[in-house]
Amino acid sequence: MANGYNQDKYGDIDFYPYSMNGVNFTGKFAETYPKYWLKNLLKLNLPCPCCGKQMIPLDEVKALPAAGVFSGACLTAVNALEQFEEYMKPVEYNIMQIIKPIANKYPEIDLQELIILLSFEYESSLIASQLTLLNELKQAGENLTEKDAQELQAIIKTAKEFILKKRPVKFKRKIFLNDINEYISRIDDSETQSKLRALAEKMPTSEDSVSAFIMKYKDRSPEEIGERMLMYSAATLEHITPDSQNGEVTIWECQKCNNTRSNAPIVSQISENPQMLDNLRTHIQILIDKSIFLKNHGGNEQSKKLLDYAKAIRDEYLLNIEQYKNMAISIENEALEKLEFSEMPISKDFIKENSL
Ligand SMILES: [Zn+2]
Structure with missing residues:
Protein backbone atom coordinates (compact mmCIF):
# COMPACT_ATOMS: atom_id res chain seq x y z
CA MET A 1 0.00 0.00 0.00
CA ILE A 56 -20.26 -6.06 3.72
CA PRO A 57 -16.82 -6.23 5.37
CA LEU A 58 -14.45 -4.38 3.06
CA ASP A 59 -11.99 -7.24 2.80
CA GLU A 60 -14.78 -9.36 1.30
CA VAL A 61 -15.40 -6.64 -1.28
CA LYS A 62 -11.69 -6.47 -2.10
CA ALA A 63 -11.27 -10.26 -2.18
CA LEU A 64 -13.45 -10.67 -5.27
CA PRO A 65 -11.42 -8.62 -7.77
CA ALA A 66 -8.25 -9.95 -6.14
CA ALA A 67 -9.41 -13.50 -6.89
CA GLY A 68 -10.05 -12.49 -10.49
CA VAL A 69 -13.79 -13.21 -10.50
CA PHE A 70 -14.61 -9.94 -12.30
CA SER A 71 -11.91 -10.26 -14.95
CA GLY A 72 -13.30 -13.04 -17.12
CA ALA A 73 -16.73 -14.24 -18.20
CA CYS A 74 -19.56 -12.00 -16.98
CA LEU A 75 -21.60 -14.97 -15.82
CA THR A 76 -18.92 -15.80 -13.23
CA ALA A 77 -18.87 -12.15 -12.15
CA VAL A 78 -22.64 -11.92 -11.88
CA ASN A 79 -22.84 -15.15 -9.89
CA ALA A 80 -20.21 -13.82 -7.48
CA LEU A 81 -22.11 -10.54 -7.11
CA GLU A 82 -25.46 -12.26 -6.64
CA GLN A 83 -24.58 -13.55 -3.18
CA PHE A 84 -24.43 -9.91 -2.00
CA GLU A 85 -27.59 -8.77 -3.76
CA GLU A 86 -29.57 -8.13 -0.57
CA TYR A 87 -26.83 -5.77 0.68
CA MET A 88 -26.80 -3.63 -2.45
CA LYS A 89 -27.96 -0.03 -2.75
CA PRO A 90 -31.05 0.59 -4.97
CA VAL A 91 -29.20 1.48 -8.19
CA GLU A 92 -26.79 -1.44 -7.89
CA TYR A 93 -29.68 -3.78 -7.06
CA ASN A 94 -31.58 -2.63 -10.13
CA ILE A 95 -28.47 -3.05 -12.29
CA MET A 96 -28.25 -6.64 -11.04
CA GLN A 97 -31.80 -7.35 -12.19
CA ILE A 98 -30.92 -5.95 -15.62
CA ILE A 99 -27.60 -7.76 -16.08
CA LYS A 100 -28.60 -11.22 -14.83
CA PRO A 101 -30.63 -12.26 -17.91
CA ILE A 102 -28.04 -10.73 -20.26
CA ALA A 103 -25.21 -12.59 -18.54
CA ASN A 104 -27.11 -15.80 -19.10
CA LYS A 105 -27.61 -14.94 -22.75
CA TYR A 106 -24.00 -13.86 -23.42
CA PRO A 107 -22.02 -15.65 -20.69
CA GLU A 108 -18.69 -15.32 -22.49
CA ILE A 109 -18.42 -11.49 -22.63
CA ASP A 110 -16.83 -9.66 -19.69
CA LEU A 111 -18.53 -7.28 -17.29
CA GLN A 112 -17.43 -4.15 -19.14
CA GLU A 113 -18.59 -5.53 -22.49
CA LEU A 114 -21.93 -6.31 -20.89
CA ILE A 115 -22.27 -2.71 -19.69
CA ILE A 116 -21.23 -1.42 -23.15
CA LEU A 117 -23.94 -3.58 -24.66
CA LEU A 118 -26.49 -2.01 -22.32
CA SER A 119 -25.22 1.50 -23.04
CA PHE A 120 -26.76 1.43 -26.55
CA GLU A 121 -30.14 1.01 -24.94
CA TYR A 122 -29.74 3.32 -21.93
CA GLU A 123 -27.97 6.32 -23.41
CA SER A 124 -31.11 7.92 -24.81
CA SER A 125 -32.98 7.70 -21.51
CA LEU A 126 -30.08 9.40 -19.72
CA ILE A 127 -29.97 12.15 -22.34
CA ALA A 128 -33.74 12.60 -22.09
CA SER A 129 -33.61 13.12 -18.32
CA GLN A 130 -30.63 15.47 -18.60
CA LEU A 131 -32.38 17.61 -21.22
CA THR A 132 -35.61 17.67 -19.20
CA LEU A 133 -33.66 18.94 -16.23
CA LEU A 134 -31.95 21.67 -18.26
CA ASN A 135 -35.37 22.78 -19.41
CA GLU A 136 -36.63 22.96 -15.83
CA LEU A 137 -33.59 25.05 -14.91
CA LYS A 138 -34.35 27.45 -17.71
CA GLN A 139 -37.95 27.83 -16.55
CA ALA A 140 -36.87 28.31 -12.93
CA GLY A 141 -34.83 31.30 -14.07
CA GLU A 142 -37.82 33.08 -15.58
CA ASN A 143 -37.90 35.93 -13.06
CA LEU A 144 -34.23 36.79 -13.40
CA THR A 145 -32.99 40.06 -14.82
CA GLU A 146 -32.28 39.95 -18.54
CA LYS A 147 -28.54 39.82 -18.04
CA ASP A 148 -28.71 37.00 -15.46
CA ALA A 149 -31.18 35.06 -17.62
CA GLN A 150 -28.86 35.30 -20.61
CA GLU A 151 -25.96 34.02 -18.59
CA LEU A 152 -28.02 31.07 -17.32
CA GLN A 153 -29.08 30.26 -20.85
CA ALA A 154 -25.46 30.27 -21.98
CA ILE A 155 -24.53 27.71 -19.30
CA ILE A 156 -27.51 25.57 -20.29
CA LYS A 157 -26.62 25.82 -23.98
CA THR A 158 -23.05 24.70 -23.33
CA ALA A 159 -24.25 21.77 -21.19
CA LYS A 160 -26.67 20.77 -23.95
CA GLU A 161 -23.86 20.74 -26.52
CA PHE A 162 -21.82 18.37 -24.35
CA ILE A 163 -24.80 16.13 -23.67
CA LEU A 164 -25.73 15.92 -27.36
CA LYS A 165 -22.07 15.30 -28.27
CA LYS A 166 -21.60 18.38 -30.37
CA ARG A 167 -18.33 18.68 -28.49
CA PRO A 168 -15.55 16.09 -28.52
CA VAL A 169 -15.47 15.37 -24.77
CA LYS A 170 -17.98 13.73 -22.49
CA PHE A 171 -20.50 15.74 -20.44
CA LYS A 172 -19.27 15.87 -16.85
CA ARG A 173 -21.86 16.37 -14.13
CA LYS A 174 -19.28 17.66 -11.68
CA ILE A 175 -18.06 20.39 -14.02
CA PHE A 176 -21.63 21.37 -14.84
CA LEU A 177 -22.47 21.65 -11.11
CA ASN A 178 -19.37 23.77 -10.51
CA ASP A 179 -20.33 26.16 -13.31
CA ILE A 180 -23.96 26.45 -12.33
CA ASN A 181 -23.28 26.82 -8.61
CA GLU A 182 -20.69 29.47 -9.26
CA TYR A 183 -23.27 31.30 -11.38
CA ILE A 184 -26.01 30.85 -8.74
CA SER A 185 -23.83 32.37 -6.02
CA ARG A 186 -23.54 35.55 -8.13
CA ILE A 187 -27.27 36.20 -8.71
CA ASP A 188 -29.23 38.45 -6.43
CA ASP A 189 -32.50 36.67 -5.73
CA SER A 190 -32.31 34.18 -2.86
CA GLU A 191 -35.55 32.41 -3.75
CA THR A 192 -34.42 31.70 -7.30
CA GLN A 193 -31.01 30.76 -5.95
CA SER A 194 -32.33 27.94 -3.79
CA LYS A 195 -34.71 26.81 -6.53
CA LEU A 196 -31.89 26.58 -9.08
CA ARG A 197 -29.53 24.92 -6.63
CA ALA A 198 -32.04 22.20 -5.71
CA LEU A 199 -32.79 21.55 -9.39
CA ALA A 200 -29.13 21.39 -10.44
CA GLU A 201 -28.49 18.73 -7.77
CA LYS A 202 -31.05 16.55 -9.53
CA MET A 203 -28.78 16.12 -12.54
CA PRO A 204 -28.62 12.28 -12.70
CA THR A 205 -25.59 10.55 -11.16
CA SER A 206 -24.46 6.94 -11.11
CA GLU A 207 -25.56 6.92 -7.45
CA ASP A 208 -29.22 7.54 -8.18
CA SER A 209 -29.81 6.64 -11.83
CA VAL A 210 -29.43 3.30 -13.57
CA SER A 211 -28.80 4.91 -16.96
CA ALA A 212 -26.19 7.30 -15.51
CA PHE A 213 -24.49 4.29 -13.88
CA ILE A 214 -24.39 2.43 -17.19
CA MET A 215 -23.06 5.42 -19.14
CA LYS A 216 -20.36 6.09 -16.57
CA TYR A 217 -19.16 2.54 -16.10
CA LYS A 218 -19.13 1.50 -19.76
CA ASP A 219 -15.69 3.17 -19.83
CA ARG A 220 -14.39 1.39 -16.72
CA SER A 221 -12.59 -1.92 -16.37
CA PRO A 222 -14.55 -5.08 -15.45
CA GLU A 223 -12.79 -5.10 -12.06
CA GLU A 224 -13.84 -1.52 -11.32
CA ILE A 225 -17.42 -2.25 -12.32
CA GLY A 226 -17.61 -5.34 -10.13
CA GLU A 227 -16.09 -3.59 -7.14
CA ARG A 228 -18.36 -0.57 -7.53
CA MET A 229 -21.42 -2.84 -7.39
CA LEU A 230 -20.50 -3.64 -3.77
CA MET A 231 -18.43 -0.68 -2.65
CA TYR A 232 -21.18 1.55 -1.29
CA SER A 233 -22.40 -1.33 0.87
CA ALA A 234 -18.97 -1.80 2.43
CA ALA A 235 -18.61 -1.24 6.17
ZN1 LIG B 1 -25.94 3.26 5.33
Whole structure:
Protein backbone atom coordinates (compact mmCIF):
# COMPACT_ATOMS: atom_id res chain seq x y z
CA MET A 1 0.00 0.00 0.00
CA ALA A 2 1.31 3.38 -0.97
CA ASN A 3 0.01 5.23 2.09
CA GLY A 4 1.53 4.34 5.39
CA TYR A 5 -1.19 5.67 7.66
CA ASN A 6 -2.36 2.33 8.90
CA GLN A 7 0.33 0.09 10.29
CA ASP A 8 -1.66 -1.98 12.75
CA LYS A 9 -2.69 -5.60 12.50
CA TYR A 10 -5.05 -4.95 9.61
CA GLY A 11 -2.72 -2.55 7.88
CA ASP A 12 -3.34 -4.22 4.54
CA ILE A 13 -7.01 -3.33 4.67
CA ASP A 14 -7.99 0.07 3.38
CA PHE A 15 -10.88 1.15 5.57
CA TYR A 16 -11.47 4.27 3.51
CA PRO A 17 -11.45 3.29 -0.11
CA TYR A 18 -12.71 6.51 -1.61
CA SER A 19 -12.27 9.70 0.24
CA MET A 20 -11.05 9.35 3.79
CA ASN A 21 -7.44 8.25 3.72
CA GLY A 22 -6.43 11.20 5.88
CA VAL A 23 -8.77 10.35 8.75
CA ASN A 24 -7.18 9.95 12.18
CA PHE A 25 -7.40 6.96 14.46
CA THR A 26 -5.68 8.06 17.59
CA GLY A 27 -6.61 8.80 21.17
CA LYS A 28 -7.94 6.88 24.09
CA PHE A 29 -10.89 5.37 22.25
CA ALA A 30 -8.71 3.88 19.51
CA GLU A 31 -6.38 2.45 22.17
CA THR A 32 -9.26 0.80 24.03
CA TYR A 33 -11.04 -0.38 20.88
CA PRO A 34 -8.40 -0.92 18.20
CA LYS A 35 -9.46 -1.61 14.64
CA TYR A 36 -8.90 -5.36 14.84
CA TRP A 37 -11.31 -5.46 17.82
CA LEU A 38 -13.89 -3.34 16.01
CA LYS A 39 -13.52 -5.52 12.94
CA ASN A 40 -14.74 -8.55 14.88
CA LEU A 41 -18.04 -6.74 15.44
CA LEU A 42 -18.80 -7.13 11.74
CA LYS A 43 -19.35 -10.83 12.34
CA LEU A 44 -22.55 -9.79 14.14
CA ASN A 45 -24.16 -8.66 10.84
CA LEU A 46 -24.70 -5.16 12.12
CA PRO A 47 -27.04 -2.95 10.11
CA CYS A 48 -25.76 0.48 9.06
CA PRO A 49 -26.88 2.79 11.91
CA CYS A 50 -27.97 5.34 9.32
CA CYS A 51 -29.77 3.56 6.44
CA GLY A 52 -30.34 0.28 8.28
CA LYS A 53 -28.96 -1.85 5.42
CA GLN A 54 -26.63 -4.75 6.13
CA MET A 55 -22.98 -4.00 5.42
CA ILE A 56 -20.26 -6.06 3.72
CA PRO A 57 -16.82 -6.23 5.37
CA LEU A 58 -14.45 -4.38 3.06
CA ASP A 59 -11.99 -7.24 2.80
CA GLU A 60 -14.78 -9.36 1.30
CA VAL A 61 -15.40 -6.64 -1.28
CA LYS A 62 -11.69 -6.47 -2.10
CA ALA A 63 -11.27 -10.26 -2.18
CA LEU A 64 -13.45 -10.67 -5.27
CA PRO A 65 -11.42 -8.62 -7.77
CA ALA A 66 -8.25 -9.95 -6.14
CA ALA A 67 -9.41 -13.50 -6.89
CA GLY A 68 -10.05 -12.49 -10.49
CA VAL A 69 -13.79 -13.21 -10.50
CA PHE A 70 -14.61 -9.94 -12.30
CA SER A 71 -11.91 -10.26 -14.95
CA GLY A 72 -13.30 -13.04 -17.12
CA ALA A 73 -16.73 -14.24 -18.20
CA CYS A 74 -19.56 -12.00 -16.98
CA LEU A 75 -21.60 -14.97 -15.82
CA THR A 76 -18.92 -15.80 -13.23
CA ALA A 77 -18.87 -12.15 -12.15
CA VAL A 78 -22.64 -11.92 -11.88
CA ASN A 79 -22.84 -15.15 -9.89
CA ALA A 80 -20.21 -13.82 -7.48
CA LEU A 81 -22.11 -10.54 -7.11
CA GLU A 82 -25.46 -12.26 -6.64
CA GLN A 83 -24.58 -13.55 -3.18
CA PHE A 84 -24.43 -9.91 -2.00
CA GLU A 85 -27.59 -8.77 -3.76
CA GLU A 86 -29.57 -8.13 -0.57
CA TYR A 87 -26.83 -5.77 0.68
CA MET A 88 -26.80 -3.63 -2.45
CA LYS A 89 -27.96 -0.03 -2.75
CA PRO A 90 -31.05 0.59 -4.97
CA VAL A 91 -29.20 1.48 -8.19
CA GLU A 92 -26.79 -1.44 -7.89
CA TYR A 93 -29.68 -3.78 -7.06
CA ASN A 94 -31.58 -2.63 -10.13
CA ILE A 95 -28.47 -3.05 -12.29
CA MET A 96 -28.25 -6.64 -11.04
CA GLN A 97 -31.80 -7.35 -12.19
CA ILE A 98 -30.92 -5.95 -15.62
CA ILE A 99 -27.60 -7.76 -16.08
CA LYS A 100 -28.60 -11.22 -14.83
CA PRO A 101 -30.63 -12.26 -17.91
CA ILE A 102 -28.04 -10.73 -20.26
CA ALA A 103 -25.21 -12.59 -18.54
CA ASN A 104 -27.11 -15.80 -19.10
CA LYS A 105 -27.61 -14.94 -22.75
CA TYR A 106 -24.00 -13.86 -23.42
CA PRO A 107 -22.02 -15.65 -20.69
CA GLU A 108 -18.69 -15.32 -22.49
CA ILE A 109 -18.42 -11.49 -22.63
CA ASP A 110 -16.83 -9.66 -19.69
CA LEU A 111 -18.53 -7.28 -17.29
CA GLN A 112 -17.43 -4.15 -19.14
CA GLU A 113 -18.59 -5.53 -22.49
CA LEU A 114 -21.93 -6.31 -20.89
CA ILE A 115 -22.27 -2.71 -19.69
CA ILE A 116 -21.23 -1.42 -23.15
CA LEU A 117 -23.94 -3.58 -24.66
CA LEU A 118 -26.49 -2.01 -22.32
CA SER A 119 -25.22 1.50 -23.04
CA PHE A 120 -26.76 1.43 -26.55
CA GLU A 121 -30.14 1.01 -24.94
CA TYR A 122 -29.74 3.32 -21.93
CA GLU A 123 -27.97 6.32 -23.41
CA SER A 124 -31.11 7.92 -24.81
CA SER A 125 -32.98 7.70 -21.51
CA LEU A 126 -30.08 9.40 -19.72
CA ILE A 127 -29.97 12.15 -22.34
CA ALA A 128 -33.74 12.60 -22.09
CA SER A 129 -33.61 13.12 -18.32
CA GLN A 130 -30.63 15.47 -18.60
CA LEU A 131 -32.38 17.61 -21.22
CA THR A 132 -35.61 17.67 -19.20
CA LEU A 133 -33.66 18.94 -16.23
CA LEU A 134 -31.95 21.67 -18.26
CA ASN A 135 -35.37 22.78 -19.41
CA GLU A 136 -36.63 22.96 -15.83
CA LEU A 137 -33.59 25.05 -14.91
CA LYS A 138 -34.35 27.45 -17.71
CA GLN A 139 -37.95 27.83 -16.55
CA ALA A 140 -36.87 28.31 -12.93
CA GLY A 141 -34.83 31.30 -14.07
CA GLU A 142 -37.82 33.08 -15.58
CA ASN A 143 -37.90 35.93 -13.06
CA LEU A 144 -34.23 36.79 -13.40
CA THR A 145 -32.99 40.06 -14.82
CA GLU A 146 -32.28 39.95 -18.54
CA LYS A 147 -28.54 39.82 -18.04
CA ASP A 148 -28.71 37.00 -15.46
CA ALA A 149 -31.18 35.06 -17.62
CA GLN A 150 -28.86 35.30 -20.61
CA GLU A 151 -25.96 34.02 -18.59
CA LEU A 152 -28.02 31.07 -17.32
CA GLN A 153 -29.08 30.26 -20.85
CA ALA A 154 -25.46 30.27 -21.98
CA ILE A 155 -24.53 27.71 -19.30
CA ILE A 156 -27.51 25.57 -20.29
CA LYS A 157 -26.62 25.82 -23.98
CA THR A 158 -23.05 24.70 -23.33
CA ALA A 159 -24.25 21.77 -21.19
CA LYS A 160 -26.67 20.77 -23.95
CA GLU A 161 -23.86 20.74 -26.52
CA PHE A 162 -21.82 18.37 -24.35
CA ILE A 163 -24.80 16.13 -23.67
CA LEU A 164 -25.73 15.92 -27.36
CA LYS A 165 -22.07 15.30 -28.27
CA LYS A 166 -21.60 18.38 -30.37
CA ARG A 167 -18.33 18.68 -28.49
CA PRO A 168 -15.55 16.09 -28.52
CA VAL A 169 -15.47 15.37 -24.77
CA LYS A 170 -17.98 13.73 -22.49
CA PHE A 171 -20.50 15.74 -20.44
CA LYS A 172 -19.27 15.87 -16.85
CA ARG A 173 -21.86 16.37 -14.13
CA LYS A 174 -19.28 17.66 -11.68
CA ILE A 175 -18.06 20.39 -14.02
CA PHE A 176 -21.63 21.37 -14.84
CA LEU A 177 -22.47 21.65 -11.11
CA ASN A 178 -19.37 23.77 -10.51
CA ASP A 179 -20.33 26.16 -13.31
CA ILE A 180 -23.96 26.45 -12.33
CA ASN A 181 -23.28 26.82 -8.61
CA GLU A 182 -20.69 29.47 -9.26
CA TYR A 183 -23.27 31.30 -11.38
CA ILE A 184 -26.01 30.85 -8.74
CA SER A 185 -23.83 32.37 -6.02
CA ARG A 186 -23.54 35.55 -8.13
CA ILE A 187 -27.27 36.20 -8.71
CA ASP A 188 -29.23 38.45 -6.43
CA ASP A 189 -32.50 36.67 -5.73
CA SER A 190 -32.31 34.18 -2.86
CA GLU A 191 -35.55 32.41 -3.75
CA THR A 192 -34.42 31.70 -7.30
CA GLN A 193 -31.01 30.76 -5.95
CA SER A 194 -32.33 27.94 -3.79
CA LYS A 195 -34.71 26.81 -6.53
CA LEU A 196 -31.89 26.58 -9.08
CA ARG A 197 -29.53 24.92 -6.63
CA ALA A 198 -32.04 22.20 -5.71
CA LEU A 199 -32.79 21.55 -9.39
CA ALA A 200 -29.13 21.39 -10.44
CA GLU A 201 -28.49 18.73 -7.77
CA LYS A 202 -31.05 16.55 -9.53
CA MET A 203 -28.78 16.12 -12.54
CA PRO A 204 -28.62 12.28 -12.70
CA THR A 205 -25.59 10.55 -11.16
CA SER A 206 -24.46 6.94 -11.11
CA GLU A 207 -25.56 6.92 -7.45
CA ASP A 208 -29.22 7.54 -8.18
CA SER A 209 -29.81 6.64 -11.83
CA VAL A 210 -29.43 3.30 -13.57
CA SER A 211 -28.80 4.91 -16.96
CA ALA A 212 -26.19 7.30 -15.51
CA PHE A 213 -24.49 4.29 -13.88
CA ILE A 214 -24.39 2.43 -17.19
CA MET A 215 -23.06 5.42 -19.14
CA LYS A 216 -20.36 6.09 -16.57
CA TYR A 217 -19.16 2.54 -16.10
CA LYS A 218 -19.13 1.50 -19.76
CA ASP A 219 -15.69 3.17 -19.83
CA ARG A 220 -14.39 1.39 -16.72
CA SER A 221 -12.59 -1.92 -16.37
CA PRO A 222 -14.55 -5.08 -15.45
CA GLU A 223 -12.79 -5.10 -12.06
CA GLU A 224 -13.84 -1.52 -11.32
CA ILE A 225 -17.42 -2.25 -12.32
CA GLY A 226 -17.61 -5.34 -10.13
CA GLU A 227 -16.09 -3.59 -7.14
CA ARG A 228 -18.36 -0.57 -7.53
CA MET A 229 -21.42 -2.84 -7.39
CA LEU A 230 -20.50 -3.64 -3.77
CA MET A 231 -18.43 -0.68 -2.65
CA TYR A 232 -21.18 1.55 -1.29
CA SER A 233 -22.40 -1.33 0.87
CA ALA A 234 -18.97 -1.80 2.43
CA ALA A 235 -18.61 -1.24 6.17
CA THR A 236 -16.42 1.76 7.04
CA LEU A 237 -15.55 3.32 10.37
CA GLU A 238 -17.29 6.65 10.88
CA HIS A 239 -16.38 9.18 13.55
CA ILE A 240 -19.66 10.05 15.32
CA THR A 241 -18.27 13.47 16.20
CA PRO A 242 -16.34 14.45 13.07
CA ASP A 243 -12.61 13.86 13.08
CA SER A 244 -12.21 17.55 12.22
CA GLN A 245 -13.75 18.36 15.64
CA ASN A 246 -11.41 15.91 17.37
CA GLY A 247 -14.02 13.16 17.61
CA GLU A 248 -12.58 9.78 18.57
CA VAL A 249 -15.58 7.49 18.95
CA THR A 250 -16.21 5.40 15.83
CA ILE A 251 -19.08 3.24 14.62
CA TRP A 252 -19.44 0.98 11.58
CA GLU A 253 -21.43 2.68 8.89
CA CYS A 254 -21.89 1.87 5.20
CA GLN A 255 -19.68 3.66 2.69
CA LYS A 256 -22.63 5.42 1.12
CA CYS A 257 -23.94 6.99 4.34
CA ASN A 258 -20.41 7.80 5.44
CA ASN A 259 -19.80 9.71 2.19
CA THR A 260 -23.13 11.49 2.34
CA ARG A 261 -22.75 12.82 5.84
CA SER A 262 -19.32 14.37 5.50
CA ASN A 263 -18.94 16.84 8.40
CA ALA A 264 -22.63 17.60 8.94
CA PRO A 265 -23.95 17.42 12.53
CA ILE A 266 -25.78 14.24 13.54
CA VAL A 267 -29.01 16.19 14.06
CA SER A 268 -29.20 17.23 10.41
CA GLN A 269 -28.48 13.65 9.36
CA ILE A 270 -31.32 12.39 11.59
CA SER A 271 -33.76 15.03 10.39
CA GLU A 272 -33.10 13.95 6.80
CA ASN A 273 -33.61 10.31 7.74
CA PRO A 274 -36.40 9.76 10.29
CA GLN A 275 -35.62 6.01 10.45
CA MET A 276 -32.11 6.61 11.70
CA LEU A 277 -32.78 6.45 15.46
CA ASP A 278 -34.56 3.12 14.98
CA ASN A 279 -31.67 1.79 12.90
CA LEU A 280 -29.20 2.99 15.49
CA ARG A 281 -31.23 1.31 18.22
CA THR A 282 -31.17 -1.99 16.30
CA HIS A 283 -27.40 -1.69 15.81
CA ILE A 284 -26.81 -1.06 19.53
CA GLN A 285 -29.30 -3.75 20.60
CA ILE A 286 -27.31 -6.37 18.65
CA LEU A 287 -24.17 -5.34 20.55
CA ILE A 288 -26.02 -5.57 23.87
CA ASP A 289 -27.48 -8.99 22.99
CA LYS A 290 -24.03 -10.28 22.17
CA SER A 291 -22.71 -8.86 25.41
CA ILE A 292 -25.42 -10.75 27.34
CA PHE A 293 -24.62 -13.92 25.39
CA LEU A 294 -20.94 -13.63 26.28
CA LYS A 295 -21.76 -13.06 29.94
CA ASN A 296 -23.94 -16.17 30.01
CA HIS A 297 -21.11 -18.16 28.50
CA GLY A 298 -18.38 -17.12 30.88
CA GLY A 299 -16.87 -14.35 28.75
CA ASN A 300 -17.22 -11.72 31.45
CA GLU A 301 -14.38 -9.50 30.39
CA GLN A 302 -15.35 -9.34 26.70
CA SER A 303 -18.99 -8.97 27.71
CA LYS A 304 -18.19 -5.88 29.74
CA LYS A 305 -15.97 -4.44 27.04
CA LEU A 306 -18.71 -4.84 24.45
CA LEU A 307 -21.29 -3.20 26.70
CA ASP A 308 -18.88 -0.34 27.40
CA TYR A 309 -18.40 0.11 23.67
CA ALA A 310 -22.17 0.11 23.08
CA LYS A 311 -22.54 2.74 25.81
CA ALA A 312 -19.70 4.82 24.40
CA ILE A 313 -21.31 5.07 20.97
CA ARG A 314 -24.79 5.66 22.37
CA ASP A 315 -23.56 8.45 24.64
CA GLU A 316 -21.55 10.02 21.81
CA TYR A 317 -24.73 10.27 19.74
CA LEU A 318 -26.64 11.75 22.69
CA LEU A 319 -23.91 14.30 23.28
CA ASN A 320 -23.98 15.39 19.66
CA ILE A 321 -27.76 15.63 19.69
CA GLU A 322 -27.69 17.63 22.92
CA GLN A 323 -25.13 19.99 21.44
CA TYR A 324 -27.30 20.79 18.41
CA LYS A 325 -30.72 20.41 20.02
CA ASN A 326 -31.72 23.95 19.04
CA MET A 327 -31.82 22.63 15.46
CA ALA A 328 -34.50 20.09 16.44
CA ILE A 329 -35.69 19.68 20.03
CA SER A 330 -38.04 16.86 18.98
CA ILE A 331 -35.04 14.78 17.90
CA GLU A 332 -33.53 15.04 21.37
CA ASN A 333 -36.74 13.84 23.01
CA GLU A 334 -37.04 10.99 20.56
CA ALA A 335 -33.38 10.03 21.04
CA LEU A 336 -33.72 9.97 24.84
CA GLU A 337 -36.63 7.60 24.41
CA LYS A 338 -35.26 5.37 21.64
CA LEU A 339 -31.69 5.06 22.87
CA GLU A 340 -32.63 4.03 26.40
CA PHE A 341 -31.78 0.38 27.18
CA SER A 342 -32.37 -1.41 30.48
CA GLU A 343 -28.78 -2.75 30.38
CA MET A 344 -27.41 0.79 30.07
CA PRO A 345 -29.94 3.39 31.22
CA ILE A 346 -29.24 6.97 30.21
CA SER A 347 -27.69 8.70 33.18
CA LYS A 348 -29.61 11.86 34.17
CA ASP A 349 -26.47 13.90 34.08
CA PHE A 350 -24.61 12.08 31.31
CA ILE A 351 -23.97 15.36 29.57
CA LYS A 352 -22.28 16.85 32.62
CA GLU A 353 -20.21 13.70 33.15
CA ASN A 354 -19.03 13.56 29.58
CA SER A 355 -18.44 17.15 28.75
CA LEU A 356 -16.12 17.87 31.65
ZN1 LIG B 1 -25.94 3.26 5.33
